[in-house]
Amino acid sequence: MNNPWDDWDHVLKVDPDKELYGDDTFEDVCRTGTDAIEIGGTLDVTAEKMSRVVDAAAEYDVPLYQEPSNPGVVIDSPALDGYLIPTVFNAGGPFWITGAHKEWVRIDDLDWGRTHTEAYIVMNPEASVAQLTEADCDLSADDVEAYAKVAERMFGQEIVYVEYSGTFGDTEKVAAAHDALDEATLFYGGGIHGYESANEMAAHSDVIVVGDLLHDEGVDAVRETVKGAKDAHDD
Ligand SMILES: CC(C)=CCC/C(C)=C/CC/C(C)=C/CC/C(C)=C/COP(=O)(O)OP(=O)(O)O
Numbered sequence: 001m002n003n004p005w006d007d008w009d010h011v012l013k014v015d016p017d018k019e020l021y022g023d024d025t026f027e028d029v030c031r032t033g034t035d036a037i038e039i040g041g042t043l044d045v046t047a048e049k050m051s052r053v054v055d056a057a058a059e060y061d062v063p064l065y066q067e068p069s070n071p072g073v074v075i076d077s078p079a080l081d082g083y084l085i086p087t088v089f090n091a092g093g094p095f096w097i098t099g100a101h102k103e104w105v106r107i108d109d110l111d112w113g114r115t116h117t118e119a120y121i122v123m124n125p126e127a128s129v130a131q132l133t134e135a136d137c138d139l140s141a142d143d144v145e146a147y148a149k150v151a152e153r154m155f156g157q158e159i160v161y162v163e164y165s166g167t168f169g170d171t172e173k174v175a176a177a178h179d180a181l182d183e184a185t186l187f188y189g190g191g192i193h194g195y196e197s198a199n200e201m202a203a204h205s206d207v208i209v210v211g212d213l214l215h216d217e218g219v220d221a222v223r224e225t226v227k228g229a230k231d232a233h234d235d
Pocket residue numbers: 015040041042043044067068069070071074085086087088095096097100101102104127128129130132133163165166
């Protein structure tokens with residue numbers, strides 16, 4: 001099956017709860033060369049903050065996806081190419097695996113044609129997402145490989161997301177997930193801060209996700225990570 005992310009190398013994650021850097025504008029954000037923008041964050045996101053980012057990015061060509069951290073922040077906007085709905089495979093309890101989802105699907109007229117899922121494996125115990133979901137981050141490369149297989153083979157997930165939010169991950173563990181997948185696309189996110197780190201993780205994944213760098217250092221720094229990811233996949 002063809003999915004847009006089959007051709008992506010780089011995703012820029014905009015946290016609606018955080019400011020842009022310096023004089024950066026949303027036009028600059030949309031013109032970094034990234035393949036898609038994901039809009040989401042774990043803490044203090046609201047539907048209103050989501051809408052503000054979607055509206056500001058709507059007029060540019062880059063694909064826009066909302067990544068909601070709970071059902072209450074999902075917005076209905078024609079500017080969105082779709083929704084990437086996380087499931088945390090190593091969450092401490094069922095709420096972040098099927099519980100939130102069970103509440104969300106009660107809404108009538110969900111737009112299933114634009115709804116896709118991401119199988120998260122959360123790896124940094126310090127990250128808000130790990131704390132919120134009480135994820136078991138004490139995972140070996142073998143464990144990560146096994147979770148990736150469960151996600152792809154048993155739960156039919158098209159995206160597996162190794163999430164190190166806030167810190168640069170262990171390439172051996174990321175590679176283990178990559179090697180485990182035949183069909184699914186491996187997203188890697190966490191601690192990418194320039195050309196080298198982007199280039200290194202892109203060699204072990206299909207798509208790298210860059211988040212905090214946008215808010216902390218701005219679009220020029222992000223552009224370097226786009227180059228790093230593209231170069232890794234051109235080689
Ligand atoms: C069913 C619906 C619609 C939603 C539930 C979706 C689930 C299971 C969410 C749990 C995982 C989660 C919170 C994902 C949000 C995306 C994410 C990981 C953003 C990065 O967050 P951090 O970088 O940890 O947080 P801050 O930057 O806000 O501190």
